[in-house]
Amino acid sequence: MSEPIRITVDNPVVRVSNLSFYYGASQALFDISLDFPREKVTALIGPSGCGKSTMLRCFNRMNDLVDGARVEGSILLEDTEINDATMDIIELRRRVGMVFQKSNPFPKSIYENVVYGLRIAGVKDKVVLDEAVERSLQGAALWDEVKDRLNESALGLSGGQMQRLCIARAIAVNPEVVLMDEPCSALDPKSTIRVEELIGELRSEYTIIIVTHNMQQAARVSDYTAFLYEGALVEYGLTKELFVKPKSKQTEDYITGRFG
Numbered sequence: 001m002s003e004p005i006r007i008t009v010d011n012p013v014v015r016v017s018n019l020s021f022y023y024g025a026s027q028a029l030f031d032i033s034l035d036f037p038r039e040k041v042t043a044l045i046g047p048s049g050c051g052k053s054t055m056l057r058c059f060n061r062m063n064d065l066v067d068g069a070r071v072e073g074s075i076l077l078e079d080t081e082i083n084d085a086t087m088d089i090i091e092l093r094r095r096v097g098m099v100f101q102k103s104n105p106f107p108k109s110i111y112e113n114v115v116y117g118l119r120i121a122g123v124k125d126k127v128v129l130d131e132a133v134e135r136s137l138q139g140a141a142l143w144d145e146v147k148d149r150l151n152e153s154a155l156g157l158s159g160g161q162m163q164r165l166c167i168a169r170a171i172a173v174n175p176e177v178v179l180m181d182e183p184c185s186a187l188d189p190k191s192t193i194r195v196e197e198l199i200g201e202l203r204s205e206y207t208i209i210i211v212t213h214n215m216q217q218a219a220r221v222s223d224y225t226a227f228l229y230e231g232a233l234v235e236y237g238l239t240k241e242l243f244v245k246p247k248s249k250q251t252e253d254y255i256t257g258r259f260g
């Protein structure tokens with residue numbers, strides 16, 4: 001394994017230091033250190049099994065649900081240590097929202113899907129909830145399509161609309177970071193473009209970390225790219241530099257499709 005690299009950016013939101021992760025005896029991440037820049041989109045790329053999703057799930061402690069999983073190292077969200085035993089997981093998941101590969105709306109109305117997190121947080125005021133629904137659906141570029149059917153089931157939406165609803169649900173609680181795990185992989189090309197445009201709009205307000213297998217997508221939507229290989233961080237930098245002039249031969253081979 002080559003020497004771990006340390007990448008810093010100005011004014012980061014998330015700072016990862018010496019992160020290692022184990023599923024039982026099997027190590028999935030090796031001594032990763034990098035900072036995620038504020039209000040930018042960072043793409044995590046790399047071949048299947050290199051640890052992208054594992055790393056993403058470290059940022060909202062989703063891996064806590066896996067038996068025998070163990071994490072080492074530090075992940076600071078602003079000044080809060082995510083891995084601290086005293087970390088309030090509900091509050092962490094409010095601050096760090098997540099959108100999954102396959103949209104997962106609840107079998108409830110469109111309105112109730114959006115306000116789900118707010119209701120858990122105890123918000124009851126209808127004016128506040130109504131305002132959050134409009135703001136979040138506007139933010140997710142879905143308002144015009146659903147404003148007249150807010151009380152209808154979310155399960156009646158198209159696949160692309162459901163994914164944008166899940167994005168609306170994630171942003172309704174004002175997160176600082178939005179994690180996206182291959183958010184377009186189940187979508188048709190038109191819906192994919194829609195979600196990619198949306199990511200471009202959301203970056204002015206949120207820090208986004210996106211896992212994608214699609215090199216063109218990483219190049220289109222992200223400001224920074226991190227390339228992982230076999231659980232280690234190989235290269236990290238501005239997307240336009242990494243894709244045009246990768247420093248590592250492994251990165252070059254991967255982005256030019258020679259493996260992976």
Ligand SMILES: Nc1ncnc2c1ncn2[C@@H]1O[C@H](COP(=O)(O)OP(=O)(O)OP(=O)(O)O)[C@@H](O)[C@H]1O
Nearest residue numbers: 023028046047048049050051052053054055066213
């Ligand atoms: N719940 C689990 N239990 C045991 N091992 C796991 C678990 N989840 C992932 N792994 C292993 O950890 C390694 C990293 O997997 P991970 O899903 O993070 O990779 P990935 O880069 O996101 O892959 P893909 O692109 O195929 O989704 C792989 O070797 C995988 O088999």
